[in-house]
Amino acid sequence: MSDSPVPISGFRAETLRRRAGFILLGVAGALLLGADLALGSVRIPFSEAGKALFGAASDSAWNDIVRIFRLPKSLTAASAGASLALAGLILQTIFRNPLAGPDSLGIGAGASVGVGVVVLLAGGSSGAALLSGLGLAGWAGLAAAAALGSFAVLLLILAAARRVENGVTLLIVGLLVGYLAGALVSLMVWFGSPQKTQVFLGWTYGSFSGVTLERLPVLLGALGLGAALTGRSAKPLDALLLGERYAESVGIRVKPARARVLVAASILAGTVTAFCGPIAFLGIAAPQAARRIFRSSAHRVLMPASALIGAVFALAADVVAQTPGGGSVLPVNPILALIGAPIVLSVFLRGARGKDPA
Amino acid sequence: MTSSEALSPINAGQGPRPSLSDPSPATSAPILEASSLVAGWKHGKTETRLLQDVNLTLPSGRFVALVGPNGAGKSTLLRTLVGMQASLAGTVKLRGAPVSSLSVEDRARMAACVFTDRFDSGFFTVFDIVSFGRYPYTDARNRLTERDREIVGDAIRETGLAGFESRRFAELSDGEKQKALTARAVAQDAPLLVLDEPTAFLDAPARIEVFHLASRLARSRDKAVIVSTHDVDLALRHADELWVLDRGHAFASGAPESMALSGALGRAFDGPVVRFDPATGAFRAPGEPAPFAVGISGEDPVALGWTFRLAERLGCVIEPEDGRYDAVIRVIGAGIERAWELERAGRVTRIATIEELSEGLGRLVAVARERSEPS
Known part of the structure; x- marks a missing residue:
């Protein structure tokens, strides 16, 4: 780092780094999106996949495959990745814990309870019809139930966070809340009908392909709402990094600001969980990667960076999921764990040694 | 307003x-x-x-x-x-x-x-x-x-x-x-x-x-x-x-x-x-004073001040009102030439450093404390 008394050069280097980072991530995202559209049980050439988006591919079947099946899946993956990353960023800031995330704090488990209540307990119709036959209003209801479940868990964790100072203790609390939610889900599965249970268990594997073109607006609408709420909170979130007292002393109304971003995180994580199942690691790893790549702690940088990285991770996982070819597709969660677990582990080890800001 | x-x-x-x-x-x-x-x-x-x-x-x-x-x-x-x-x-x-x-x-x-x-x-x-x-x-x-x-x-x-x-x-x-x-x-x-x-x-x-x-x-x-x-x-x-x-x-x-x-x-x-x-504006844990009274004199105010602090730290009673001293300490000279004289029972000992003074005075105070303690 230069020791020049005027930090202008430092600012310039930082701006350059940021621009380069966003451009590279954008290019990576676009390439992965292309690959995601081209790969699958039917291989479509890269150039044709692009044309197919506008209905101009040389084979009309390719048009349908790309537009009806693959585009919704790719958009779902990208937006789910971005949303989980934003939710993770919020949770890491609010709980001042680099290892906080939708899954590590048991928020995904809370969403599962919400989904479980809707799928397993509600309604008299058969389980098979439930998820696939759910109308748009039904999906919105499912998303709302998942968001509510997430928010309930968040409130629990927040209450616990007031009593425990230690970050690792908080994660243990998250783990226990996750077990608690898991137990509720298990009980519901036990009492649910076999068909319903099968549908529910399929959901728990995590997948980006369950969202059809018609349901996509519901997903994107909910995520857009969550992202908008988050985007407006960059300033208070920065202040909250210094702790609640400093935030209040610079004029932030801490309670409403915190409530707003936690509602946003619940909507983001809950909706993604409702539509795609519990997706692991993305929420913790993406904000961490954003901090490393952009060497920044400012939310106006970290928010777009985390969202972009989350989208890239999710698209990459979805591309890797297609690699076996021949109609077989890998589940997304193990692939994400393969990317995410090393990142989280390195954060944990660095934190343990007290080196490098996380 | x-x-x-x-x-x-x-x-x-x-x-x-x-x-x-x-x-x-x-x-x-x-x-x-x-x-x-x-x-x-x-x-x-x-x-x-x-x-x-x-x-x-x-x-x-x-x-x-x-x-x-x-x-x-x-x-x-x-x-x-x-x-x-x-x-x-x-x-x-x-x-x-x-x-x-x-x-x-x-x-x-x-x-x-x-x-x-x-x-x-x-x-x-x-x-x-x-x-x-x-x-x-x-x-x-x-x-x-x-x-x-x-x-x-x-x-x-x-x-x-x-x-x-x-x-x-x-x-x-x-x-x-x-x-x-x-x-x-x-x-x-x-x-x-x-x-x-x-x-x-x-x-x-x-x-x-x-x-x-x-x-x-x-x-x-x-x-x-x-x-x-x-x-x-x-x-x-x-x-x-x-x-x-x-x-x-x-x-x-x-x-x-x-x-x-x-x-x-x-x-x-x-x-x-x-x-x-209130005299020094500092906190002190005075403890029990030793039954050993000293008088302190000299020219150099800084050395004098630290000699006072030394006697105080060892628990001596300093300059009692009745003027009955068990020992008298004089700071003489300044800089490299500085030395201390310890007068006890008519005998004057010249001491070169404040460490030696600390040791010598410390021994005297310890003996006085021991004697005064009911056995």
């Missing part, structure tokens, strides 16, 4: 404040005023009244130190004064406006605080941390204007951190961190500056620097500065005024010297072992 009038001069920035050249009615009000203040907590219907009937006034340009033993209520008083904790009764006014009527944003423009809270500063540089002070003034996207950058730069220079702008905050020493956090509060450009135990984690020179800085900010920027501290001796040397809270939560205020002379500091701190010594 309306609160908007009260807030008008805040954006004046650094340099002499309007109150110096143009005393308008808004600025002639004291920065901080509390009357019949009761501070404490309220849990449901039960009130815990920690501090009762506190009355204080703090004009601009004055540096006060708030001292008192742990648990006396220093932090509670500070939080209540800046409006972060509601008072149970009485009023607190910031520039004439009741603090309870001010919004969080208004309060941020009136009072800037430095807490002991630790936080993970991540990749934030010193410049980033100090620019947190501009939060009450920036837009929703928190962009700094040229003016904001100037104010942040000024605050960094003022606190002696010029050249540290692009250093990571996390890499600073504790003393430098304290300066950066103080710079952050300075950049907040509020007439009242509150530092809660800023010397807590610092080494001796850094502690003194904090007091020096606080006193300089009061003068150069005409701020009202409150520093709560356990460093009573430093507070006595640097503060314009002392606020003293004792274990019974009683509040006293006045010139530092007056707090020492009136016994307010003694009342606040004296315990069964440690006592505040």
